[in-house]
Amino acid sequence: MTRADQITFDGVSKKFGENVVLDDLSFGVAAGERVTLIGPSGSGKTTILRMLMTLTEPDSGTITVDGDNLFQEMRNGTLVPAREQHLRSVRRKITMVFQQYNLFPNMRVLRNVTEAPVHVLGLSQDEAEARARELLEMVGLADKIDAHPAHLSGGQQQRVAIARALAIRPEVLLLDEVTSALDPELAAEVLDVLRDVAKSTSVTMLCVTHAMKFARDISDRVLMFNEGRIIESAPPAELFDAPQHERTQRFLRSLREES
Numbered sequence: 001m002t003r004a005d006q007i008t009f010d011g012v013s014k015k016f017g018e019n020v021v022l023d024d025l026s027f028g029v030a031a032g033e034r035v036t037l038i039g040p041s042g043s044g045k046t047t048i049l050r051m052l053m054t055l056t057e058p059d060s061g062t063i064t065v066d067g068d069n070l071f072q073e074m075r076n077g078t079l080v081p082a083r084e085q086h087l088r089s090v091r092r093k094i095t096m097v098f099q100q101y102n103l104f105p106n107m108r109v110l111r112n113v114t115e116a117p118v119h120v121l122g123l124s125q126d127e128a129e130a131r132a133r134e135l136l137e138m139v140g141l142a143d144k145i146d147a148h149p150a151h152l153s154g155g156q157q158q159r160v161a162i163a164r165a166l167a168i169r170p171e172v173l174l175l176d177e178v179t180s181a182l183d184p185e186l187a188a189e190v191l192d193v194l195r196d197v198a199k200s201t202s203v204t205m206l207c208v209t210h211a212m213k214f215a216r217d218i219s220d221r222v223l224m225f226n227e228g229r230i231i232e233s234a235p236p237a238e239l240f241d242a243p244q245h246e247r248t249q250r251f252l253r254s255l256r257e258e259s
């Protein structure tokens, strides 16, 4: 972690009941960096992304984005999301794509993508629509703007979700296993779109994925999590080809056997 990092976790711990999910975790991510989080199920990867969206609170520790604290301490010592007023600038720059798309089912595709620019950024409907059309073109769905999500394939829905996330021109994009609900062919289409995003923008990316080839292509750094801690951190070529930690070796072997 350095002073210049855009995202910092400092001594962050989290338990659900007796289950220790994050254990005194500290790391930083620089602006524009692409970081992939890997590790066995339950090792705390999704929890980290959710904390950055203030959807899950840490028990202790500090999380900042561009120096802004995401949580504040109550008198009894618990941490709660900082006041909305304080979070406003963070909400404008950070966005997340979920495994299950989470599109608004009652809205057509175009409206799904214009919602955030209108309500978060305060763009006019016309400006938001122009931006949405451009993004839907980029994700290959220009011909689906009037469709309802239920009429799209999973891969198409996820591409709408990506366009929707990009509509606020985020500085930080969080991707949580965005292809794990998809067949390989549809997953490949989504990963191609994300490769384009990585190539054509300078957005900071934090990505939880089991798609190792994709992780290798886009990441500057891979963090291996185990039991709420980072046990190994290295550029993808190093971490995938010469993992140092026995737990990482075992985890990568299990992924290869799966695929």
Ligand SMILES: Nc1ncnc2c1ncn2[C@@H]1O[C@H](COP(=O)(O)OP(=O)(O)OP(=O)(O)O)[C@@H](O)[C@H]1O
Pocket (backbone or CB within 6 Å): 016, 019, 021, 039, 040, 041, 042, 043, 044, 045, 046, 047, 048
């Ligand atoms: N709201 C919650 N209440 C109770 N337990 C939770 C809650 N959210 C997550 N957990 C538990 O916390 C642990 C870490 O979950 P998390 O989703 O962060 O792991 P992960 O590394 O992303 O795993 P996966 O690859 O399975 O998504 C898991 O054991 C999970 O069951």
